[in-house]
Amino acid sequence: MSRSQGGAERPPAPGASEALLVRLAEELAKAARARIPAPLLSRRHPELTLADAYRVQQISTGWSLRAGARVAGHKVGLTSAAMQEQMGIHEPDSGVVLDHMVAPSGSSLYASDFMNPRIETEIAFRLGRDLTGTADLEDVAPAVAEVFLAFEILDTRFPDWDITLVDSVADNAACAGVVIGGPIPFAPAWDLSAEQITVTANGTLAGAGQGRDILGDPLRALLWLTRRLSRLGTGLRAGDIVLAGSVHASLPLLPGTHFRATSTRLPAINLHVLPADVESEDLC
Template sequence: MPKRREKNKNGKLRQIANYLHQCEIERKEAEQIVKIHPEIGIDEAYLIQRELVKLKLSRGDKIIGYKLAFTTRTKQRSMGISTVGFGYLFDYMKIDDGGELNLNDVIHPKAEAEIAFIIGEDLSGDVSPYEVIEATKFVAPAIEFVDSRYKDFKFELVDVISDNFSASRFVIGSDVKKPSEVDLRLSGVIFERNGVVEKTGALGAVLGNPAIAVSQLVKFLSKRGEKVKAGSIILTGSITEAIEVKEGDFIRVSICGVGEVSTYIVKK
């Protein structure tokens, strides 16, 4: 590609990243990228995501982990893909267990029930799920609040990749277990709102075992010259369908053999 054309392309990708970043900061809905720039493909979408990450780092935000997406076969089929997607988690996104999600900080969030892996050793290369389990310090129940910036929460694959997979806020439970102490396939999950069970599932909904999803993340990052560093938090993807939340809700996720995590939905 000629230098001028490449420069123009890179400038366009940075411009899109800045647009999405401003929409998040100003809490306003964005137009779908595929409608404005139908020529952009998946590889370029990840480049936009990388530019978005650079913008956040320039503001002083710190990367503390990763979020996985498309970690159920049903979701992968609906998106026409066969691998997981990933985005970055930043320090400003973390809410304390039992804390509050302020609706004034987001656009139109939805809650997801997940299990988080806290990595104890650096991971890179062609790692197996077993090696992931060995390198994991502990697992914990988690709630992720995805908040697509796109109008009416409608997006396609290129859109959601560019927008860091709708990463917004998350809560990690105080109850933790070593992964070897948990059945990462069959442990049941209960997703409640205001004491009423909304969804149920099992950890095996995540590719049969969430450690498989983490191993795919490590392999993907390794191809980009990156590694998962010790201390990283990895949200392994939604176990059930997401639920919409509103002011006054109390959200709780319980995982058999692990524990529970909860948060309140407020508007300040």
């Protein structure tokens, strides 16, 4: 099974030609470079299937890998009712986390480095062993070595967030950056569904949720991802980080904001969104 989502794997039964999918990936890459939004793919090409969208994502990831990037892990999105309601999409999606997208808690960034950024608070895992498509829920927990809080920076290369599942998946499930908190060892008997999480923006409560808001149990998001990647011809490997999904609706990533998230048992996580007139070399 291939390690990355960027190789020669091909999802079955696409609805569009490979040439079109490459062209769409090129359009999204150009939009990111120029900071000029691309028209919605679903609106221009209603024939696109979900398999097509994941293929566009694969193509884009493959270009990044050939340019020297490394797969650090994956994100699962749209796993909570709050996020599904906010986006008008009613099933999960997944994206790839590359090494240059990851920063530690306490990092700083500029909102202006993104096009339309938002932020989510998530429970995340680091795997201690491989997971394959034959896994079931009993296999997932023992594969987790560490658990921690994470902020996911969302961004879209489309004009706004009024997107379909196909648009989201093709755009790497909107994953643009990840800030990871301090990890702690994970015990398979740990009930993450009871974890209470709150996030503040400049000291004011901005969001809250529980582990059970993520498909009832964050480990179910990990199982969903394992099976999804198997259908794409790839899988999860020891050392991968996996973001299980947000426990609250996403928040605007505004300049001059200090985000802080706390949890029942997981170490707190912090992110500084710098004012536009402040210089920093510590960017996510």
